[in-house]
Ligand code: SF4
């Protein structure tokens with residue numbers, strides 16, 4: 001750190017940081033209704049909306065790769081060609097891959113709509129039971145990087161009968 005060119009922080013720096021944060025918050029135009037959301041989502045498991053979003057989703061896994069809270073991984077054993085060494089390797093994985101839910105005899109979540117439902121309900125509902133908080137920090141990366149424009153906020157609001165509005169005044 002001694003090699004880094006630096007100076008003591010000033011009140012002006014602190015004011016700038018605070019104003020920048022407030023400015024960013026004021027420009028957020030997307031709103032997720034979170035009141036009662038975890039329980040309400042679990043009542044939508046048979047909704048046709050899952051099929052509709054599943055028909056658009058490519059199961060590419062982009063949303064899980066960019067999400068700061070996604071942590072799923074898989075483990076593989078790899079042997080060398082000579083057969084002299086074996087390595088156990090952990091890799092990033094995604095709940096959108098068919099193999100991720102493979103249990104003897106097949107994948108539990110065989111359809112894209114099943115996998116999208118798993119992802120969204122984990123983020124916004126079952127994460128609460130697992131960790132006591134939401135699995136979504138509201139960064140919007142999954143929306144920015146979805147190649148077909150699927151929007152987690154739009155889907156959640158639509159599932160809860162709050163309209164499929166992409167943007168809503170806060
Ligand atoms: S908006 Fe939520 S679900 Fe999407 S990438 Fe950010 S934390 Fe993950």
Ligand code: SF4
Nearest residue numbers: 057058060061063146
């Ligand atoms: S990024 Fe979009 S298309 Fe890809 S898996 Fe996620 S929701 Fe589906």
